[in-house]
Amino acid sequence: MNPLLQDFNTPPFSKISNKDYKPAIKKGIEIAKAEIDEIINNPEVPTFENTTVALDFTGEKLNKITSIFFNLNSAETNDEIQKIAQEVSPWLSEFSNDITLNEDLFKRVKSVFDSKETLDLTPEQTMLLEKQYKSFARNGANLKESDKVKLRKIDAQLSKLSLKFGENVLAETNAFELHLTNEEDLAGLPESVKEAAKEVATSKEKVGYIFTLDYPSYIPFLTYADNRELRKKMAIAAGKKAFQDNEFNNEKIVLEIVNLRHQRANLLGYKTHAHFVLEERMAETPEKVIEFSNNLLEKAKPAALKEFENLENFAKKLDGIDHLEKWDGSYYSEKLKKELFDLDQELLKPYFKLENVIDGVFEIANRLYDLKFEEVSNIDKYHEDVKTYNVTDTNGNFISVFYADFHPRKGKRNGAWMTSYKSQQIKNGINERPQVSIVCNFTKPTETKPSLLTFNEVTTLFHEFGHALHGMLANTTYNSLSGTSVSWDFVELPSQVLENWCFEKEALELFAKHYETGEVIPMKYVEKIKESASFHEGMQTLRQLSFGLLDMQWHGSESSQTITSIKEFENAAFENTKLYPDVAENCMSTAFSHIFQGGYSAGYYSYKWAEVLDADAFEYFLEEGIFNKEVATKFKDNVLSKGGTEKPMELYKRFRGKEPKPDALLRRAGLI
Structure with a gap:
């Protein structure tokens, strides 16, 4: 019996073997097709219920199976899973096209859409109908037959190429290691970093120390290693991932992806991929994104140039370095920060034991949103590192299942993300609650020390947990509008706003306690964390904007074709x-x-866009108190629980009482 095809509540990870995926996905597609046929063959006149709602509830079985499969392909993959991903991705893009390019189905959807003025729908129902109609129209339903064939071909190619892109990056990340046996080469590195590197070497049956391109190894090396040549070696290795003359080179793949996206947009009647994508975002057009980015750039660039000049002078004074290189930035920034604020990341780490930070973020969620988290051992998991929780509200109502996976390992891609195994929805009168997961890559505990986080890792945990709250607190009728199913440039608001609590004394005192003595983080450190929060903010802003503008160049200009x-x-x-x-x-x-590979094409600007929203939103909390129940309830009721049921700006204004302005962000960043 294939465990993926049985009825299950939470994923039966321990029962699944790789051979189960392909038959399960095949069967899931069959079931979903039968559900679609039922809608098409319904002899009754198309209505909101028998067409729009019925369509939203199709494919549940398939979604459950694919969410398990693709989540594992990111968090616990191997060669076999990657091979299966290459095989099933074209099936899934083909199936998706079978729906959006199905003329009979589109006729029914269009018929309901055309009569929407007479239907007396709620805002949520209207949003579902409009999104559904647009998902057909924007994905080729109005194309002539020969163009539909072209579109299917493009989509199948794109799904394979983006997978291959990610596999190449992971292979390059895993292929590099810096193996050191000379103690002198470790000068400057904190004990905890050396200990972690020693454990990596031991696990590979080698003597000495091994540093890798995984973030918990790579970032501390670039930040603390005194040996400039070795920093250079690490930085160049990281910077040439998939840009080397080998089988993992992504140059051709990038050009193919960009070309295919452009062709797809043109086929659908859009000037560029960015014009296609942004039509459904808060930003609306590439021109607006570029104007928004350039306005911020104008404010940030003078500050960035000044900061960079100061850093160069500092490096010259300290070590006689004439020209700062990329592998010098983190190293001298950390030293300068220490000199200016007397703040050392390593001094802070003992106050951020992973378990304490988890308890802290749970306590903050409790004070703001009345949530309780109970770790349980009766939920199946895909790796022993994963922690599982039942989430309830203070009245004991079940809210969500929550998975958390914190440490790097071979089959796991770098970075941090939130995902879900099941979305919230209300079906047959039952509010089906979600199953949400966060995946991070934090330093593992060693023989002598627990997992101690850098302050950056603390903010990362809060960021991903903010996304998780958006998923957990979802309370909408339709699954396609639930949780994080919102405009892409709105999705980062709940995650980024939660990071602000990491800088507040009242919040830090709940969890920042020394792992050996239990001493609460000294007030002077809290003040320094706050003071240093806008350190090099000009350079950071420039960096973020550069990525967003590169993305826009790839996807918003027609010259990218040549x-x-x-x-x-x-x-x-x-x-x-x-x-x-x-x-x-x-x-x-x-x-x-x-x-x-991810979903940020023509959307990387959204991190900065959401920063404007989050700074403006948090200013409201600061005015009323960071644990103010009234403001928290407004945020929960108008943002976190509402998903994509209304236009994001309407939801935001209902929470805040007005439209956001960039001033709060510029103030927080020290740029005005």
């Missing part, structure tokens, strides 16, 4: 935001997974 050299194209895109000298061996685009 590119022969990715490197030259990229350098031109970075011209206005560049601080460090270029490194010939390195290329950003070939490992820019957000836009070539």
Whole structure:
């Protein structure tokens, strides 16, 4: 019996073997097709219930199976799973096209859509109907037959290419290791970093220390290692991922993806991929995104240039370095930060034991949103590192299942993300609650120390947990509008706003306690964390904007079709935001997974866009108190629980009472 085809509440991870996936996905597609046929063959006149709602509830079995499969392909993959992903992805894009390009189905959807003025729908029902109609129209339902065939071909190619892109990046990440046996080469590195590197070496049956391109190994090395040549070696290795003359090179794949996206947009009647994508975002057009980015750039660039000059002078004074290179940035920034604020990341780490930070974020969720988290051992998991929780409200009502997976390992991609195994929806009068997961890559505990987080890792945990709250607190009728199913440039608001609590004394005192003594983080450290929060904010802003503008160059300009050299194209895109000298061996685009594998194509700007929203939203909390129940309830009722049921700006204004302005962000960043 295939466990994926049985009825299950939470995923039966321990029962699933790789051979189960393909037959289960095949069967899931069959079941979903039968559900679609039932809608098409319904002899009754198309109505909101028998067409719009019925269509929203199709494919549940398939969604459950694919969410398990693709989540594991990111968090616990192997060669076999990657091979299956390459096989099933075209099936799924073909199936998706079978729906959106099905003329009989579209006729019914259009018939309901055309009569919407007479239907007396709620705002949520109207949103479902409009989104559904647009998902057909924007994905080729109005195309002539020969163009539909072209579209199917493009979509199948794109799904395979983005998978291959990600596999190449992961392979390159895993392929590199810096193996050191000379103690002198470790100068500057904190004990905890050395200990972790020693454990990696031991696990590979080698003596000495091994540093990898996994973030918990790579970032501390670049931040603390005194040996400039070794920093350079690490930085160049990271920067040339999938840009080397080997089987994992992504240059051709990037150009193919960009070309296919452009062709797809043109086929659907849009000027570029960015015009297609942004039509359904808060930003609306590429022109608006570029104007928004350039306005911020104008404010940030003078500050960034000044900060960079100060950093160069500091490095010159300290070590006689004439020109700062990319592998010097983190190292000298950390030293300068320490000098300016007397703040050392390593001094802070003992106050951020992972378990305490988890308890802290849970307590904050309790104070703001009345949530309780209970760790349980009766929920199946895919790896022993994963923690599982039941989430209830203070009245004991069940809210969500929550999974958390915190440490790096071989089959797990870098970075941090939130995902779900089941979305919330109300079906047959029952409010079906969600199953939400966060995946991070934090330093593992060692023999002598628990997992101690850097302050950046603390904010990362809060960020992903903010996304998780958006999923957990969902309370909508339709699953396609539930939780994080919102405009892409609105989705980062709940995650980014929660990061603000990491900087507040009242919140830090709940969880920032020394792992050995239990002493609460000293007030002077809290003040320094706050003071240093806007340290190098100009440079950080420039960096974020540079990624967003590169994304827009790839996807918002027609000239991207004529590119022969990715490197030259990229350098031109970075011209206005560049601080460090270029490194010939390195290329950003070939490992820019957000836009070539994740869903951020023509959407990377949304991090900055959401920062404007989050700074403005948090200013409201600061005015009334960071644990103010009234403001928290407004945020929960108008943002977190509402998903994509209304236009994001309407939801935001209902929470805040007015439209957001960038002033709060510029104030917080010290740029005005």
